[in-house]
Amino acid sequence: MRVIKVKDYERLSKLAAKIVATLIREKPDAVLGLATGNTPLGLYRELIRMHKEEGLDFSRVVTFNLDEYIGLPKNHPQSYHHFMWENFFHHVNINPSNVHIPDGNAPNIRQHCDWYEARIRKFGGIDLQILGIGRDGHIGFNEPGSSLGSRTRIKTLLEVTRRDNARFFDGKIENVPKYAITMGIGTILDAKAILLLASGESKADAIKKAVEGPITAMVPASVLQLHRDTTVIVDEAAAKYLELPWETEEDYERVESLFG
Ligand code: F6R
Numbered sequence: 001m002r003v004i005k006v007k008d009y010e011r012l013s014k015l016a017a018k019i020v021a022t023l024i025r026e027k028p029d030a031v032l033g034l035a036t037g038n039t040p041l042g043l044y045r046e047l048i049r050m051h052k053e054e055g056l057d058f059s060r061v062v063t064f065n066l067d068e069y070i071g072l073p074k075n076h077p078q079s080y081h082h083f084m085w086e087n088f089f090h091h092v093n094i095n096p097s098n099v100h101i102p103d104g105n106a107p108n109i110r111q112h113c114d115w116y117e118a119r120i121r122k123f124g125g126i127d128l129q130i131l132g133i134g135r136d137g138h139i140g141f142n143e144p145g146s147s148l149g150s151r152t153r154i155k156t157l158l159e160v161t162r163r164d165n166a167r168f169f170d171g172k173i174e175n176v177p178k179y180a181i182t183m184g185i186g187t188i189l190d191a192k193a194i195l196l197l198a199s200g201e202s203k204a205d206a207i208k209k210a211v212e213g214p215i216t217a218m219v220p221a222s223v224l225q226l227h228r229d230t231t232v233i234v235d236e237a238a239a240k241y242l243e244l245p246w247e248t249e250e251d252y253e254r255v256e257s258l259f260g
Contacts, residue, residue: 001225003211003232003246005239009199011249012235013042016130016197019231021050023128023193029060031120033129033188034088035140036065036080039197040130044088051092058094062123064116065101066131066140067182070154072104078168079104102152102181113152113181120187129191133198137206137219141182144218150184185223194230196221198238207234208241 006012020043023030034040050056065080074081081101089099100119106112120126131139138144141155162176169175188194198207210221211232217223224230239246247255 001211001227001230001232003234003239003242003244004249004252005242005246006233006235006249008235009042012197012199012233013046015233015249015252016040016043016195017046017050019195020047020128020130021056024056024058024061027127028057029062030127031062031064031123031125033126033131033183033191034063034065034084035130035132036067036083037132039132039199041087043130043197048088048091056092058092060098061094062098063089063094063100064120064126064183066129066188067180068102068104069177070104070109070179070181071177074105102183104177104181109154109181113154116152116181116183117187120190126191127193129188129194131188131194131196131221133196133203133206133210133221135202135206137210137221139185139188139196139221139224141180142185142188142220144220146185146217146220148215148217148220148223149186151187152181152183155180155182185220189223189227191227192229194224194227196224196230196232197234198232199235201237201240203234203238204240207232207238212243 072079
């Protein structure tokens with residue numbers, strides 16, 4: 001696992017965008033795994049800027065999102081479809097038929113989950129999976145206790161997660177969907193490379209456990225320690241409890257310029 005400590009959210013977003021852009025320039029038909037939430041917003045903004053100002057070309061890029069609520073209409077302001085199109089896809093030249101987000105309104109959700117896995121395989125697997133991390137160490141909707149070998153499937157959301165998210169649903173927990181589709185931890189581990197982003201003090205405990213703690217289903221992100229090519233970018237606040245020195249951004253740039 002490679003852990004890079006950067007000063008703040010802006011540096012985190014810029015470095016993450018540089019890593020994604022380098023991949024797309026080397027492999028124009030790269031397959032990206034994408035996340036929603038606050039953390040990747042700066043990354044998406046920077047990629048949009050690179051597209052507009054530097055001609056970064058998404059026309060052959062293929063994307064697979066991690067997760068989606070079950071039962072929300074696609075155009076609902078809280079659906080992950082809506083989030084991705086508003087915050088990213090509408091602003092770059094991606095081919096809509098290359099965009100994949102689990103369909104929370106599929107007539108047969110279990111079949112759809114199997115189709116999603118098959119579709120990822122059809123495109124040769126995910127080249128780079130972007131992840132955020134929950135305060136409890138979750139990745140995707142894989143909450144603590146999720147099987148470390150799990151695949152794309154239906155998850156029942158924890159009461160605490162629904163309560164946390166009620167603020168986005170008129171403050172009413174009964175409006176928050178009870179179920180979601182999520183790529184499994186096994187699906188995530190199959191990605192050729194993984195980029196986990198964490199910003200802010202509220203993530204410091206989860207990062208400490210995920211990066212320097214034991215591998216356990218109680219902290220789903222800790223399983224990334226088993227992956228051969230995972231990079232974690234954390235800002236100073238999220239790195240607060242890390243004990244090892246890890247890498248600074250300058251260390252990272254030096255290694256990249258020496259070894260490419
Ligand atoms: C989103 C996702 C979630 C988030 C996590 C962190 O697609 O899969 O696991 O990455 O909940 O969310 P933020 O970035 O909002 O702190």
